[in-house]
Amino acid sequence: MTATATVENLVNQPYKYGFVTDIEVETIPKGLSEDVVRLISAKKNEPEFMLDFRLKAYRQWLKMSEPNWPHVNYPAIDYQDITYYSAPKAPAEKKQSLDEVDPILLETFEKLGIPLSEQKRLSNVAVDAVFDSVSVATTFRKDLAKVGVIFCSISEALHDYPELVEKYLGSVVPINDNFFSALNAAVFSDGSFVYIPKGVKCPMELSTYFRINTEGAGQFERTLIIAEEGSQVSYLEGCTAPMFDTNQLHAAVVELVALDNADIKYSTVQNWFAGDENGKGGIYNFVTKRGLCAGKNSKISWTQVETGSAITWKYPSCVLVGDNSIGEFYSVALTNNMQQADTGTKMIHVGKNTRSTIISKGISAGRSQNSYRGLVRMGPKADGSRNYSQCDSMLIGSNAEANTFPYIQVQNNSTKVEHEASTSKIGEEQLFYFAQRGISTEDAVSMMISGFCKDVFNQLPMEFAVEADRLLSLKLEGSVG
Amino acid sequence: MTLHVASTDTVEKPMSGADQDRQAYLAKLLAQRSPDGPSWLGKIRDRALSIVQERGLPSNRDEDWRFTDLSGLYKTTFAPAAQASLHLQDIESLILADAPLRLVFVNGFYAPALSAVDHRPVGLSIHTLVDAAPLAQLGQQQGMTEVFTALNTANFEDVVVIQVAKHQIIETPIHLLFLTTGEEPTVTYPRGLIVAEDHSAVTLIEEYAAVGADTYFTNAVTEVWVGQNAQVHHHRIQREAKTAFHIGKTAVSQDRDSCYSLTSLSLGGQMSRHNPLVIPTGEQTDTRLQGLTLAVDQQVADTHSDLSFTGPHCTAQQLHKCIVDDRARAVFNGKIFVPKLAQQTNASQLSRNLLLSTKARVDTKPQLEIIADDVKCAHGATVSQLDDEEVFYLQSRGLDRDSACDLLVEGFAAEIIEQLPIAQQRQRLLDAVLSEIR
Numbered sequence A: 001m002t003a004t005a006t007v008e009n010l011v012n013q014p015y016k017y018g019f020v021t022d023i024e025v026e027t028i029p030k031g032l033s034e035d036v037v038r039l040i041s042a043k044k045n046e047p048e049f050m051l052d053f054r055l056k057a058y059r060q061w062l063k064m065s066e067p068n069w070p071h072v073n074y075p076a077i078d079y080q081d082i083t084y085y086s087a088p089k090a091p092a093e094k095k096q097s098l099d100e101v102d103p104i105l106l107e108t109f110e111k112l113g114i115p116l117s118e119q120k121r122l123s124n125v126a127v128d129a130v131f132d133s134v135s136v137a138t139t140f141r142k143d144l145a146k147v148g149v150i151f152c153s154i155s156e157a158l159h160d161y162p163e164l165v166e167k168y169l170g171s172v173v174p175i176n177d178n179f180f181s182a183l184n185a186a187v188f189s190d191g192s193f194v195y196i197p198k199g200v201k202c203p204m205e206l207s208t209y210f211r212i213n214t215e216g217a218g219q220f221e222r223t224l225i226i227a228e229e230g231s232q233v234s235y236l237e238g239c240t241a242p243m244f245d246t247n248q249l250h251a252a253v254v255e256l257v258a259l260d261n262a263d264i265k266y267s268t269v270q271n272w273f274a275g276d277e278n279g280k281g282g283i284y285n286f287v288t289k290r291g292l293c294a295g296k297n298s299k300i301s302w303t304q305v306e307t308g309s310a311i312t313w314k315y316p317s318c319v320l321v322g323d324n325s326i327g328e329f330y331s332v333a334l335t336n337n338m339q340q341a342d343t344g345t346k347m348i349h350v351g352k353n354t355r356s357t358i359i360s361k362g363i364s365a366g367r368s369q370n371s372y373r374g375l376v377r378m379g380p381k382a383d384g385s386r387n388y389s390q391c392d393s394m395l396i397g398s399n400a401e402a403n404t405f406p407y408i409q410v411q412n413n414s415t416k417v418e419h420e421a422s423t424s425k426i427g428e429e430q431l432f433y434f435a436q437r438g439i440s441t442e443d444a445v446s447m448m449i450s451g452f453c454k455d456v457f458n459q460l461p462m463e464f465a466v467e468a469d470r471l472l473s474l475k476l477e478g479s480v481g
Numbered sequence B: 001m002t003l004h005v006a007s008t009d010t011v012e013k014p015m016s017g018a019d020q021d022r023q024a025y026l027a028k029l030l031a032q033r034s035p036d037g038p039s040w041l042g043k044i045r046d047r048a049l050s051i052v053q054e055r056g057l058p059s060n061r062d063e064d065w066r067f068t069d070l071s072g073l074y075k076t077t078f079a080p081a082a083q084a085s086l087h088l089q090d091i092e093s094l095i096l097a098d099a100p101l102r103l104v105f106v107n108g109f110y111a112p113a114l115s116a117v118d119h120r121p122v123g124l125s126i127h128t129l130v131d132a133a134p135l136a137q138l139g140q141q142q143g144m145t146e147v148f149t150a151l152n153t154a155n156f157e158d159v160v161v162i163q164v165a166k167h168q169i170i171e172t173p174i175h176l177l178f179l180t181t182g183e184e185p186t187v188t189y190p191r192g193l194i195v196a197e198d199h200s201a202v203t204l205i206e207e208y209a210a211v212g213a214d215t216y217f218t219n220a221v222t223e224v225w226v227g228q229n230a231q232v233h234h235h236r237i238q239r240e241a242k243t244a245f246h247i248g249k250t251a252v253s254q255d256r257d258s259c260y261s262l263t264s265l266s267l268g269g270q271m272s273r274h275n276p277l278v279i280p281t282g283e284q285t286d287t288r289l290q291g292l293t294l295a296v297d298q299q300v301a302d303t304h305s306d307l308s309f310t311g312p313h314c315t316a317q318q319l320h321k322c323i324v325d326d327r328a329r330a331v332f333n334g335k336i337f338v339p340k341l342a343q344q345t346n347a348s349q350l351s352r353n354l355l356l357s358t359k360a361r362v363d364t365k366p367q368l369e370i371i372a373d374d375v376k377c378a379h380g381a382t383v384s385q386l387d388d389e390e391v392f393y394l395q396s397r398g399l400d401r402d403s404a405c406d407l408l409v410e411g412f413a414a415e416i417i418e419q420l421p422i423a424q425q426r427q428r429l430l431d432a433v434l435s436e437i438r
Helices: A003-011 A034-043 A048-063 A103-111 A141-146 A154-160 A162-168 A179-187 A428-436 A441-452 A462-476 B017-031 B039-055 B071-075 B088-094 B147-155 B388-396 B401-417 B423-437
Strands: A025-027 A086-088 A125-131 A134-138 A150-153 A192-196 A205-211 A222-227 A232-240 A247-250 A253-258 A263-270 A282-293 A299-306 A311-314 A317-320 A326-335 A340-343 A346-349 A355-364 A369-378 A386-395 A401-410 A416-425 A478-480 B101-106 B124-127 B160-164 B174-181 B186-188 B191-196 B201-211 B217-226 B231-239 B245-254 B259-266 B271-280 B286-295 B300-308 B315-324 B329-338 B346-355 B361-370 B376-384
Touching: A034 A048, A034 A179, A048 A162, A048 A179, A086 A134, A103 A205, A125 A141, A125 A150, A134 A150, A134 A154, A141 A150, A150 A154, A154 A162, A154 A192, A154 A222, A162 A222, A179 A253, A179 A282, A192 A205, A192 A232, A222 A232, A222 A263, A253 A263, A253 A299, A263 A282, A282 A299, A282 A326, A299 A311, A299 A340, A317 A326, A317 A355, A326 A340, A326 A369, A346 A355, A355 A369, A355 A401, A355 A441, A369 A386, A369 A416, A386 A401, A386 A441, A401 A416, A401 B376, A416 B361, A428 A441, B017 B039, B017 B071, B039 B147, B088 B174, B088 B201, B101 B124, B147 B217, B147 B245, B160 B201, B174 B186, B174 B217, B191 B201, B191 B231, B201 B217, B217 B231, B217 B259, B231 B245, B231 B271, B231 B423, B245 B259, B259 B271, B259 B300, B259 B401, B271 B286, B286 B300, B286 B329, B286 B401, B286 B423, B300 B315, B315 B329, B315 B361, B315 B401, B329 B346, B329 B376, B346 B361, B346 B401, B361 B376, B388 B401, B401 B423
Parallel strands: A125 A205, A192 A222, A205 A232, A222 A253, A232 A263, A247 A282, A253 A282, A263 A299, A282 A311, A282 A317, A299 A326, A311 A340, A317 A346, A326 A355, A340 A369, A346 A369, A355 A386, A369 A401, A386 A416, B101 B174, B160 B191, B174 B201, B186 B217, B191 B217, B201 B231, B217 B245, B231 B259, B245 B271, B259 B286, B271 B300, B286 B315, B300 B329, B315 B346, B329 B361, B346 B376
Antiparallel strands: A025 A086, A125 A134, A150 A192, A401 B361, A416 B376, B124 B160
């Protein structure tokens, strides 16, 4: 067998999160209109300002058109054929304790490796579990409240802390930012809200787990993280969805705000259903993620491991406004079969002495397309700012495609920008070298890939680094030969 | 080879005021057309004209023109350039003693009095439209559907045709000088067709300059056919007037085992754009692209290169440098496309940018699109000012700060300028670069 054939065999692992939970759900009819927006808002019993926000976004959205510049192809999306709200049927009251949560749901999350019950839950990670459109449970809330950290679903935050939400929602990603963020602003159903007060170092990892269950439903969640002066938080999100042969839309918005000396670390392990080997089904993952380093010496770090989704379109960005602020982006994007990914980052340097680092590793196998698209902009006032970018691609099989589109815009001569990129493949010679040492091809490939991605995995919290490594080797199983 | 108009812009949108203005401008430009020439040309021109009309003029909403504002061009009314006579002493500063073969075009018209083509080596044929046989290769390169290229095809007054016969090595460089003269804003459409047949070699210096002209528009196209195992060393020097507009295309196709190198210097023009488009059609070709852009004052200098492989075992190296001073702006977009067929490609691309003032601006986008898996491709980009440590080092050797900076800039520019074949010209250009940034 040739090297390529083995690598290819290695990638074709069945998707093990593809089951559907049979649970009674409450959905609204398909389609989008002003009434639907009002209905969602009413269902969530939201304050007045929220409805205005949604309606404004909806009206903006009507005027906008879908972006056509990404290097991806998909049939036109019928926005009237999507269910914009779907939630497990439950009593109106929000659960006070986990015991009241539907056991089927708990079971579902357990099956996904996210135990929520008291006995089994991970000891140092607080989890907010989002099922279709709503948050079903948040663990460790009381422990977090003791140090003043607010960690809850955004719908709860709207009731309990409306002034905070009103102040920051849409401040980083304005509603008219792009087509999908406007859509999200109009119909978002739930998401996580994190507030770290002044000087607090969050005692544990925070995490949100997103699960799409209902066929034909779109998921539109909104995450808002605010780190006050001198605070610190590490946040992780994970996602899975069942296997359907229709495509599902996931258009999320994530906003991060870091004030003076604050530090936010945001990690994503994305494993949405990617469609079958012929590209049927799968999630369209059209996500807007942006962090604002508003304060001096603040830092926002994005780490992402993108393995799922039929189409990924996301550019976690940092707007470095505060002097001496730092933006980081570490990414591994793996595409296989017919997957398409157009992902990268934007580093907008506004303040003085701001620094950013971009490390992007793309692996494309099968007939997939993997594009890195990044923007580094040095504004006229960003004196002494610095950027270093590195994007490497690895091609497995001769039908995969790897592209890089780095945009570099510099308006200040005291800045320094460096960009490098390379493309390579797993060579037969390298595999032979491993074989000589008695290491099987599969192990060799997974070792090489894990070495290739090491710079990024090192950035993930411990538990998830192991998880990500395993996920990648599972995903690649059967693609190397 | 067939020409087809790609229909990327399918979405019909209502026309805005700016769209209408551009259309009116284009209609005015086209109304001035008085193209004559042999009948075989008619068909090519008609096709080009319909492409221009179908596509319309771009604006900065088109991805290819996002960073370069054409509104200055669209605000100026250009008359068609008329024949003008210049004397040898007018162009003395442009003549190269070591390039005895010289073809001069003034306002797009061939000027035999200024040219020197008497001592033509064996195997080299030089023609203009008057004495050229029907040119099967004219307008056949890829990328001819790009609107400004088609505009040139529909309008050019004359063509310089240089043909090198099989197995002929032309030792002396051929100097092509495209000049614009006259007070009024005029538009010229210089056109070149270079055919290097199999196993031949030729060196070209293509130069654009002004003699007593300020605001004008040069829309140039050069097509180059590199035959099997042929070598073409192409040097393109754009030294238009500071207030001129320049849009140029260099379309190249390379047959198997051929070498093509392009050194492209861009110094003049308030808005200038160069689109090198190289398509190696055969296997095992070698391509070198070197570029230097100098932009000062309020200049906007744009380079959009496209290198699209079609076969295996090709190598390519690209180095593009920009020096930007004052409030000027440099744009670089370098695309390298490696399709599945192009296995064993070895390509590298580097974009290096030097910003000399706080208001200078660079937009660079080195772009790789790769489908083949057995390839080595790398690209890089750097943007910075002069390194303080380097300046300090030179100062510690007794140079004052200004001379230290000059020396560093000279070194930065020299890497590209040194590729030019004639010493006299190298010196002229280095001096020009230094005098601009002082």
